[in-house]
Amino acid sequence: QQKVQQSPESLIVPEGGMASLNCTSSDRNVDYFWWYRQHSGKSPKMLMSIFSNGEKEEGRFTVHLNKASLHTSLHIRDSQPSDSALYLCAARRNGNYQLIWGSGTKLIIKP
Amino acid sequence: EAAVTQSPRNKVAVTGGKVTLSCNQTNNHNNMYWYRQDTGHGLRLIHYSYGAGSTEKGDIPDGYKASRPSQENFSLILELATPSQTSVYFCASGGTGGDTGQLYFGEGSKLTVL
Numbered sequence: 001q002q003k004v005q006q007s008p009e010s011l012i013v014p015e016g017g018m019a020s021l022n023c024t025s026s027d028r029n030v031d032y033f034w035w036y037r038q039h040s041g042k043s044p045k046m047l048m049s050i051f052s053n054g055e056k057e058e059g060r061f062t063v064h065l066n067k068a069s070l071h072t073s074l075h076i077r078d079s080q081p082s083d084s085a086l087y088l089c090a091a092r093r094n095g096n097y098q099l100i101w102g103s104g105t106k107l108i109i110k111p
Numbered sequence: 112e113a114a115v116t117q118s119p120r121n122k123v124a125v126t127g128g129k130v131t132l133s134c135n136q137t138n139n140h141n142n143m144y145w146y147r148q149d150t151g152h153g154l155r156l157i158h159y160s161y162g163a164g165s166t167e168k169g170d171i172p173d174g175y176k177a178s179r180p181s182q183e184n185f186s187l188i189l190e191l192a193t194p195s196q197t198s199v200y201f202c203a204s205g206g207t208g209g210d211t212g213q214l215y216f217g218e219g220s221k222l223t224v225l
Contacts, residue, residue, distance in 0.1 A: 032212055034212040034213070042218070043219055044216050049213065098156060098159065101155070103153035
């Protein structure tokens, strides 16, 4: 069982629409969260991080975090075809500071 | 931009053969990591290192060894490769403290074990 669960597994959104991706850690010994984006055939690249409760916005991307439920969500507004990618969520373990990764959400933006 | 370089990018090996995947970073990061990525599993940590001379076991270390001879270089060694080790392997480097989750990845090494 994946300790960091992402949903949905895949998502199709029309160009210009809003994409919403979810991530929850069942491992309670985590503190911070990161979102990475991986285009097909490429390596993951960090998109956003969130460390405290609330919301963080960077351009078209907004991340929310609820530390009590260890749930984070990523929202992409005005989605572009270039946003089509695998989105990976990672939570940092307390103690050894290693990341636990979800298996990702495959986002497809349809022109 | 932080730079992590992996070699080889593609490798075909035979069962029972030895495979070495190499990674070089020019970021002067203390931490380096080896992950494998398979469909449905996301990224799984094999070995990591806090600095030259140190290696630590990750979540799936069986069948793999690691070596960190210098700050810049981190190798992953498969002494006796098996078909189950067919995968894409990513090396990454990262800082310490609050930045430990910001990793810089190499472009990946696709390994096929026949």
